[in-house]
Amino acid sequence: MQTGSIGEAGSLGAALEENRERLLRFLVARTRDPALAEDLIQEARLKLHSAKPQPAVENPVPYLFRMLENLVEDHRRSESSRTKRNRQWGDRGQGLEPQRAEHVTPEQSALDRDMLDKTLAALDALPERTREVFLAYRIEGNSQKDIAAAHSISLSAVEKHLQRAYRAVLEIRQQLDAGGDA
Numbered sequence: 001m002q003t004g005s006i007g008e009a010g011s012l013g014a015a016l017e018e019n020r021e022r023l024l025r026f027l028v029a030r031t032r033d034p035a036l037a038e039d040l041i042q043e044a045r046l047k048l049h050s051a052k053p054q055p056a057v058e059n060p061v062p063y064l065f066r067m068l069e070n071l072v073e074d075h076r077r078s079e080s081s082r083t084k085r086n087r088q089w090g091d092r093g094q095g096l097e098p099q100r101a102e103h104v105t106p107e108q109s110a111l112d113r114d115m116l117d118k119t120l121a122a123l124d125a126l127p128e129r130t131r132e133v134f135l136a137y138r139i140e141g142n143s144q145k146d147i148a149a150a151h152s153i154s155l156s157a158v159e160k161h162l163q164r165a166y167r168a169v170l171e172i173r174q175q176l177d178a179g180g181d182a
Contacts, residue, residue, distance in 0.1 A: 011060070012048050012057060012060055012063070012064065013045065013048045013049060015060035015061060015064060016041075016044060016045060016048060016064055019061055019064065020041065023041065023064060023065070023068060024037055024038070024041055026065060026068065027040050027041065027068055027072065030069070030072045031072060031075070036075070039145065039155075040068060040071045040072065040075065041068075043071055043154060043155075044064070044067055044068055044071060046154075047067070074156060075155065078155060078156055078159050081159065082144070082159060082162075085162075085163075085166065089166070115172075115176050118172050118175075118176065119169060119172050119173075122168045122169065122171070122172045123135075123165065123168065123169070125168070126164065126165055126168055127164075129151065129153075129161060130161040130164050130165055131165070132151070133147055133151065133158055133161035133162060133165070134161065134162060134165035134166075136150070137158075137162060138165075144158045144159070144162075
Protein backbone atom coordinates (compact mmCIF):
# COMPACT_ATOMS: atom_id res chain seq x y z
CA MET A 1 0.00 0.00 0.00
CA GLN A 2 2.72 2.41 -0.97
CA THR A 3 1.96 5.78 -2.49
CA GLY A 4 4.06 7.51 -5.12
CA SER A 5 5.95 10.76 -4.81
CA ILE A 6 5.00 12.68 -1.70
CA GLY A 7 5.74 16.38 -1.65
CA GLU A 8 4.27 17.72 1.57
CA ALA A 9 3.79 16.78 5.19
CA GLY A 10 0.03 16.34 4.61
CA SER A 11 0.75 13.64 2.06
CA LEU A 12 3.08 11.92 4.50
CA GLY A 13 0.20 12.11 6.95
CA ALA A 14 -2.01 10.40 4.40
CA ALA A 15 0.63 7.69 3.94
CA LEU A 16 0.72 7.30 7.73
CA GLU A 17 -3.04 6.79 7.84
CA GLU A 18 -3.01 4.38 4.88
CA ASN A 19 -0.32 2.26 6.53
CA ARG A 20 -1.37 2.82 10.13
CA GLU A 21 -1.98 -0.84 11.06
CA ARG A 22 1.31 -1.96 9.56
CA LEU A 23 3.20 0.84 11.31
CA LEU A 24 1.39 0.10 14.56
CA ARG A 25 2.42 -3.58 14.41
CA PHE A 26 6.00 -2.44 13.83
CA LEU A 27 5.85 -0.24 16.93
CA VAL A 28 4.22 -2.89 19.11
CA ALA A 29 6.99 -5.31 18.11
CA ARG A 30 9.62 -2.71 19.06
CA THR A 31 8.06 -1.47 22.31
CA ARG A 32 6.02 -4.46 23.53
CA ASP A 33 3.45 -1.89 24.65
CA PRO A 34 0.33 -1.29 22.50
CA ALA A 35 -0.55 1.92 24.39
CA LEU A 36 2.94 3.33 23.85
CA ALA A 37 2.75 2.31 20.18
CA GLU A 38 -0.48 4.30 19.85
CA ASP A 39 1.17 7.27 21.58
CA LEU A 40 4.11 7.14 19.17
CA ILE A 41 1.77 7.00 16.15
CA GLN A 42 0.03 10.09 17.54
CA GLU A 43 3.36 11.83 18.13
CA ALA A 44 4.38 11.07 14.53
CA ARG A 45 1.05 12.44 13.31
CA LEU A 46 1.59 15.64 15.29
CA LYS A 47 5.13 16.02 13.97
CA LEU A 48 3.93 15.60 10.39
CA HIS A 49 1.09 18.08 10.78
CA SER A 50 3.26 20.69 12.48
CA ALA A 51 6.19 20.26 10.09
CA LYS A 52 7.15 22.85 7.51
CA PRO A 53 6.57 21.80 3.91
CA GLN A 54 9.15 19.16 3.06
CA PRO A 55 10.77 18.27 -0.25
CA ALA A 56 9.30 15.32 -2.11
CA VAL A 57 9.69 11.95 -0.44
CA GLU A 58 9.77 9.27 -3.10
CA ASN A 59 9.20 6.35 -0.74
CA PRO A 60 7.05 7.58 2.14
CA VAL A 61 6.59 4.21 3.89
CA PRO A 62 10.31 3.59 4.57
CA TYR A 63 10.53 7.26 5.61
CA LEU A 64 7.72 6.70 8.13
CA PHE A 65 9.32 3.50 9.44
CA ARG A 66 12.59 5.41 10.03
CA MET A 67 10.70 8.27 11.69
CA LEU A 68 8.93 5.84 14.03
CA GLU A 69 12.16 3.98 14.79
CA ASN A 70 13.69 7.33 15.79
CA LEU A 71 10.71 8.06 18.05
CA VAL A 72 11.13 4.64 19.72
CA GLU A 73 14.81 5.36 20.32
CA ASP A 74 14.02 8.83 21.70
CA HIS A 75 11.48 7.28 24.05
CA ARG A 76 13.98 4.65 25.24
CA ARG A 77 16.61 7.31 25.93
CA SER A 78 14.08 9.42 27.78
CA GLU A 79 12.93 6.47 29.90
CA SER A 80 16.53 5.51 30.64
CA SER A 81 17.33 9.06 31.75
CA ARG A 82 14.17 9.23 33.87
CA THR A 83 14.95 5.90 35.55
CA LYS A 84 18.55 6.90 36.23
CA ARG A 85 17.51 10.31 37.58
CA ASN A 86 14.81 8.83 39.81
CA ARG A 87 17.26 6.23 41.11
CA GLN A 88 19.81 8.95 41.89
CA TRP A 89 17.14 11.11 43.46
CA GLY A 90 16.02 8.20 45.62
CA ASP A 91 19.59 7.28 46.55
CA ARG A 92 20.14 10.75 47.97
CA GLY A 93 17.34 10.12 50.44
CA GLN A 94 18.58 6.69 51.57
CA GLY A 95 19.64 6.48 55.18
CA LEU A 96 17.70 9.57 56.15
CA GLU A 97 15.34 8.69 58.95
CA PRO A 98 12.40 10.95 59.56
CA GLN A 99 12.83 12.79 62.82
CA ARG A 100 10.25 12.29 65.49
CA ALA A 101 8.40 15.43 66.46
CA GLU A 102 9.53 15.16 70.08
CA HIS A 103 13.20 15.13 69.00
CA VAL A 104 13.02 18.17 66.74
CA THR A 105 14.66 21.19 68.31
CA PRO A 106 13.43 24.72 67.63
CA GLU A 107 16.70 25.34 65.77
CA GLN A 108 16.16 22.29 63.53
CA SER A 109 12.59 23.34 62.92
CA ALA A 110 13.76 26.81 61.88
CA LEU A 111 16.42 25.34 59.58
CA ASP A 112 13.88 23.00 57.99
CA ARG A 113 11.42 25.86 57.51
CA ASP A 114 14.20 27.95 55.93
CA MET A 115 15.11 25.08 53.59
CA LEU A 116 11.47 24.66 52.59
CA ASP A 117 11.06 28.41 52.00
CA LYS A 118 14.16 28.54 49.80
CA THR A 119 13.09 25.46 47.85
CA LEU A 120 9.62 26.89 47.27
CA ALA A 121 11.18 30.21 46.20
CA ALA A 122 13.39 28.35 43.72
CA LEU A 123 10.33 26.56 42.34
CA ASP A 124 8.43 29.86 42.14
CA ALA A 125 11.31 31.33 40.12
CA LEU A 126 10.93 28.61 37.48
CA PRO A 127 8.82 29.18 34.38
CA GLU A 128 5.16 28.52 35.15
CA ARG A 129 4.84 25.39 33.01
CA THR A 130 8.03 23.89 34.48
CA ARG A 131 6.71 24.46 38.00
CA GLU A 132 3.30 22.97 37.08
CA VAL A 133 4.88 19.89 35.49
CA PHE A 134 7.18 19.35 38.50
CA LEU A 135 4.37 19.70 41.04
CA ALA A 136 2.04 17.48 39.03
CA TYR A 137 4.70 14.77 38.83
CA ARG A 138 6.42 14.91 42.22
CA ILE A 139 3.63 16.15 44.49
CA GLU A 140 0.40 15.03 42.84
CA GLY A 141 1.90 11.80 41.50
CA ASN A 142 0.58 12.15 37.94
CA SER A 143 2.25 10.09 35.23
CA GLN A 144 4.38 11.83 32.64
CA LYS A 145 1.94 10.70 29.93
CA ASP A 146 -0.98 12.30 31.78
CA ILE A 147 0.99 15.50 32.29
CA ALA A 148 1.94 15.60 28.61
CA ALA A 149 -1.71 15.18 27.61
CA ALA A 150 -2.93 17.78 30.11
CA HIS A 151 -0.46 20.38 28.84
CA SER A 152 -0.59 19.33 25.18
CA ILE A 153 3.16 18.73 25.09
CA SER A 154 5.33 15.74 24.23
CA LEU A 155 6.82 13.34 26.75
CA SER A 156 10.20 14.75 25.80
CA ALA A 157 9.03 18.23 26.80
CA VAL A 158 7.79 16.87 30.15
CA GLU A 159 11.25 15.36 30.70
CA LYS A 160 12.94 18.68 29.93
CA HIS A 161 10.69 20.56 32.35
CA LEU A 162 11.40 17.99 35.07
CA GLN A 163 15.14 18.18 34.45
CA ARG A 164 15.05 21.97 34.81
CA ALA A 165 13.11 21.72 38.08
CA TYR A 166 15.39 19.00 39.46
CA ARG A 167 18.43 21.14 38.69
CA ALA A 168 16.90 24.08 40.58
CA VAL A 169 16.05 21.95 43.62
CA LEU A 170 19.49 20.30 43.56
CA GLU A 171 21.21 23.71 43.44
CA ILE A 172 19.28 24.85 46.52
CA ARG A 173 20.11 21.62 48.31
CA GLN A 174 23.80 21.95 47.48
CA GLN A 175 23.84 25.57 48.68
CA LEU A 176 22.12 24.64 51.93
CA ASP A 177 24.40 21.63 52.48
CA ALA A 178 27.40 23.91 51.94
CA GLY A 179 25.98 26.33 54.50
CA GLY A 180 25.54 29.17 52.02
CA ASP A 181 22.52 31.28 51.31
CA ALA A 182 20.42 30.49 48.23
